[in-house]
Amino acid sequence: MVKELLERKDVDEKYTWDLSAIFKTEEEFEDALENFIKLSNEIEREFKGKLKDAKTVNACLDRIKAIMELGDLVGSYAYLALSVNQMDTESQARQAKVSNIMSDVNSRLSFIESDIIQLEEEIIKEAIEESKENAKYLEDILRRKPHTLHPEVEKALAALSNILRAPYEIYNRAKLADMDFRSFTVDGKEYPLSFVLFEGKWEYETDTKIRHAAFKAFSDKLKEYQHTIAAAYNTQVQKEKVIANLRGFDSVFDSLLFPQQVDRELYDRQIDLIMEHLAPHMRKYARLIQQIYGLEEMTFMDLKLPIDPDFEPKISIEEGRKYIVEALSVLGDDYIEMVNRAFDERWIDFVQNKGKSTGAFCSSPYGSHPFILISWTERMREVFVLAHELGHAGHFYLAHQNQNVFNSRPSQYCIEAPSTMNELIMANYLMKNTEDKRMRRWVLSTIISRTYYHNFVTHLLEAAFQREVYKIVDSGGAVHAHLLSKLKREVLEKFWGDAVVINEGAELTWMRQPHYYMGLYPYTYSAGLTIATEVNKRILKEGQGAIDDWIEVLKSGGVYTPVEFAKKAGVDITTEKPLLNTIEYIGNIIDEIIELTEDI
Numbered sequence: 001m002v003k004e005l006l007e008r009k010d011v012d013e014k015y016t017w018d019l020s021a022i023f024k025t026e027e028e029f030e031d032a033l034e035n036f037i038k039l040s041n042e043i044e045r046e047f048k049g050k051l052k053d054a055k056t057v058n059a060c061l062d063r064i065k066a067i068m069e070l071g072d073l074v075g076s077y078a079y080l081a082l083s084v085n086q087m088d089t090e091s092q093a094r095q096a097k098v099s100n101i102m103s104d105v106n107s108r109l110s111f112i113e114s115d116i117i118q119l120e121e122e123i124i125k126e127a128i129e130e131s132k133e134n135a136k137y138l139e140d141i142l143r144r145k146p147h148t149l150h151p152e153v154e155k156a157l158a159a160l161s162n163i164l165r166a167p168y169e170i171y172n173r174a175k176l177a178d179m180d181f182r183s184f185t186v187d188g189k190e191y192p193l194s195f196v197l198f199e200g201k202w203e204y205e206t207d208t209k210i211r212h213a214a215f216k217a218f219s220d221k222l223k224e225y226q227h228t229i230a231a232a233y234n235t236q237v238q239k240e241k242v243i244a245n246l247r248g249f250d251s252v253f254d255s256l257l258f259p260q261q262v263d264r265e266l267y268d269r270q271i272d273l274i275m276e277h278l279a280p281h282m283r284k285y286a287r288l289i290q291q292i293y294g295l296e297e298m299t300f301m302d303l304k305l306p307i308d309p310d311f312e313p314k315i316s317i318e319e320g321r322k323y324i325v326e327a328l329s330v331l332g333d334d335y336i337e338m339v340n341r342a343f344d345e346r347w348i349d350f351v352q353n354k355g356k357s358t359g360a361f362c363s364s365p366y367g368s369h370p371f372i373l374i375s376w377t378e379r380m381r382e383v384f385v386l387a388h389e390l391g392h393a394g395h396f397y398l399a400h401q402n403q404n405v406f407n408s409r410p411s412q413y414c415i416e417a418p419s420t421m422n423e424l425i426m427a428n429y430l431m432k433n434t435e436d437k438r439m440r441r442w443v444l445s446t447i448i449s450r451t452y453y454h455n456f457v458t459h460l461l462e463a464a465f466q467r468e469v470y471k472i473v474d475s476g477g478a479v480h481a482h483l484l485s486k487l488k489r490e491v492l493e494k495f496w497g498d499a500v501v502i503n504e505g506a507e508l509t510w511m512r513q514p515h516y517y518m519g520l521y522p523y524t525y526s527a528g529l530t531i532a533t534e535v536n537k538r539i540l541k542e543g544q545g546a547i548d549d550w551i552e553v554l555k556s557g558g559v560y561t562p563v564e565f566a567k568k569a570g571v572d573i574t575t576e577k578p579l580l581n582t583i584e585y586i587g588n589i590i591d592e593i594i595e596l597t598e599d600i
Helices: 026-047 054-083 089-108 110-117 121-130 132-147 151-159 166-178 195-200 208-224 226-246 252-260 264-293 317-331 333-344 381-402 416-432 437-474 481-499 506-511 522-542 544-555 562-568 577-599
Strands: 183-186 189-192 361-363 371-373
Touching: 026 054, 026 089, 026 110, 054 089, 054 110, 054 121, 054 132, 054 361, 054 371, 089 110, 089 151, 110 132, 110 151, 121 132, 166 226, 183 208, 189 208, 195 208, 208 226, 208 506, 226 252, 226 437, 226 481, 226 506, 252 264, 252 437, 264 437, 264 481, 264 522, 264 577, 317 333, 317 381, 317 416, 317 544, 333 381, 361 381, 371 381, 381 416, 381 437, 381 544, 416 437, 416 522, 437 481, 437 522, 437 577, 481 506, 522 544, 522 562, 522 577, 544 562
Parallel strands: none
Antiparallel strands: 183 189, 361 371
16 A cells, blocks of 8 residues: 655654754754855955966965865755755755855856956966966867856856746656645555656556556646646746856857767767667567556556566565675775665665655765665565665775865766666576576666666657757747647657557656756766676676776866766777677567567
């Protein structure tokens, strides 16, 4: 029996995260916020109008590191408190207050980058030579120089940063605070419904009547908000287009790929090759699900069905920990110490409650440890989700230990490689420790339905849809609810062909993900998993040497470009070979699942 979601105040505290690791009390948080403002005022007084030579530039940047670290802690504290209860008015007020202060500080300190950018290149290069600590920050400034606006314009944009984030805030508030899904009824029985329950339970429900009724009730509620969410999303993409134009980029694509240090070729390749080469494999997988469940027709509502639902064991958080620790132990003692601390010191928020953000994420404020949000459903697949988020945690934990705040964050293109890598390591461990065909099939099907479906299908189809939206915006157009639904349906129909009926409501999946408010993020999931798949092959073949290379790459933070990052791990992403290899690997797994199904 599915229980109604609890209020946040009623959940078991031991399965919530402990934000006192950032600030022990609200007073300590307020003191830090005041100190953040005080430091910014001091830097403004001391350096505004005086950044004329290399020595002064480096002195200023040495001070800025401290304010960046403090700002990260303050901002994360407010964001994380709100993310577990979007309905809490105190958290809403705190987040709004912090956002306003951040906007003000960013505006007042925007002179630093503007003044440095206007210096002669020789002076900037001299500053790079004089400070290894500040070198990457200054190199990034040189790179951005052609796209930097007049200092007063940069100041205005920084002052407006809080307002410019409004589309994302509106989307989240509508989705997590206003949408009340209530319940749905099947054969006279009521079932509770929410974003978390739909995406964590009902999509995987093996009773077709319940699954389809849940999908309809969920889609009907989304539809009520389609015009509001479409307006928020159109505002987001129009904002991005305006900024691209202001900064002199040829297209919004170039503007959004610029901070990722990736060119259009790598972006388009990821979408085009998967749409063409992966689709036939996934259609075969969809037909297998249809066969197993004896479905008259295979619809979009049925794609999340597990291959062997009766086999997936229920698993407690404690049992999940045991699997994760044993599997990830291949990454070494230091890594496992981090994993154990995550459980022991309450870095992880496991509970389900009203108002909590959906899905799972890892936030890693510099100067503290990472925090992981997940909604534990007691299904074995949650072990893969948690291993994934611990991959992000391990990445930033190691990067923060080895890099300063300027150098700690890698390109978004690489962000999902460490997380998906951990899912593959988990699968290696489970398969190595069983000879049971049914268990092997469950592991392989989980890798397809969770790891690869999530990253190579769900997020890739988001990326393909997103690309069509940006093409319209780039040519001066705008988007609205009906157009967005039309575009989404076309992408789904192109990928699934005649293997899957794209039922009514499927086109509204553009309303479900916050990724559209994060630039060109969705395609990077498949990019990261391509790197992870190739590195995983190296580890299975070469052992410790490949693991050592991987740990060193994780420590590098943002020191390398995506091409360099992958190369250090032994993967050449300048060619299409790694991606085609990964697609072939997925196809081979699906073929083995089909063979095992026939044997069983």
